[in-house]
Ligand SMILES: [Zn+2]
């Protein structure tokens with residue numbers, strides 16, 4: 345046998361068990377940590393929050409707030425005098441605005457309608 349071939353076999357025989365036993369365990373631990381970090385830990389996702397019109401309580405989707413090709417959005421966000429934002433159907437804006445005005449006059453919480461779907 346040639347010396348070079350022999351030494352190459354020895355390197356392969358030593359290297360294989362090391363990569364299987366040592367680093368593999370560390371990689372598995374890291375993967376578990378990464379999976380834990382990726383999985384939702386109970387933090388509220390803004391995209392999954394329910395949005396309801398303050399005037400009529402109708403459920404609104406985030407897409408409803410975006411105008412599409414000349415069509416005005418079905419819903420919009422209005423602000424009270426304190427700068428707080430409230431979702432409202434576009435057709436409910438006058439009613440919603442009245443609720444916010446009453447809230448700003450009285451200092452009471454906005455009397456939002458009960459949510460429905
Ligand atoms: Zn809802």
Ligand SMILES: [Zn+2]
Pocket residue numbers: 397398399400401402432433435436
């Ligand atoms: Zn509404």
Ligand SMILES: [Zn+2]
Pocket residue numbers: 424425426427428447448
């Ligand atoms: Zn306010």
